[in-house]
Amino acid sequence: MKSRVLNFKKYRKVKFDSYQTIPVPYPPLSKIYLCYVQILKAARLPSFLDTKTNLAYPTTATNNQLFFLDNFLLLYAIQxxxxxISGCYILQNDIDLTRLEYQLSTRLFTLITELKFNIKQINPNNVLNAFNTSLSKHAIYDLNSTHTDKPRSEFSLDLLSKLIGCSRNQLLYQQKKINDAYSIKVQQLKQKCVALQHPQPSAELFWSAQHGN
Known part of the structure; x- marks a missing residue:
């Protein structure tokens, strides 16, 4: 599709169906969106969704791509x-990334307390890694301050269990099952591939190894 320059005043507020667009997170916020994905794929989505959102106003529009600035629950649901969708465009020069990162992080924390989860669909280590590397440190600190007298800017397993509404032991057991399943797969691969049995596998070993069926 040919790119076209948009008229900001004309397109400031827009309404459309999601199938008419390619909705994606605003690139600087994509890692925060992946935190939402980690959580939402294990949750039962609410039956009612707020369909209003802010969008980054592009200088050109190609292939109907839309950059979401907030309401990542809606962005996930329309996949x-x-x-x-009822959108409001914001000029990129007016986007306050630090504020958005904080708001999206705190909104995710609130969302977790509102949803029902299937613990078997959660990978605790992946969630903690995503949260601690991608979410607003300020938001994590503020959340911790409501649960402990010695807050820190790190998301812990204890904090995750409190938000989800399960015990820490449940998450530990879930992680153990994931680790055990991974270990079994590795052992199965080693039985089929001699190269993997070597202390330091290399490309040469794989080329010369005898593989099982």
Whole structure:
């Protein structure tokens, strides 16, 4: 599709169905969106969704791509089902990334307390790694301050269990099952590939190894 320059005043507020667009997170916020994905794929989505969102106003529009600035719950939901979207464009020069990172992080924390989860669909280590490397440190600190007298800017397993509404031991057991399943797969691969049995596998070993069926 040919790129075209948009008229900001004309397109400041827009309404459309999600199937007409390619919705994606605003690139600087994409890692925060992946934190939402980690959580939402294990949750039961609410039956009612707020369909309003802010969008980054592009200088050109190609292939109907939309950059979401907030409401990442809606962004996740429209990957699964078609929904109407009521958007408001914001000029990129007016975007306050630090504020958005904080707001999206705190909104995710609130969302976790509102949703029901299937613990078997959660990978605790992946969630903690994503949160601690991608979410607002300020937001994590503020959240910790409501649960402990010695807050820190790190998301812990204890804090995750409190938000989800399960015990720490449940998450530890879930992680153990994930680790055990991974170990079994590795052992199965080693039985089929002699190269993997070597202390330091190399490309040469793989080329010369005898592989099982």
């Amino acid at each position: 699964i089902q078609n929904l109407p």
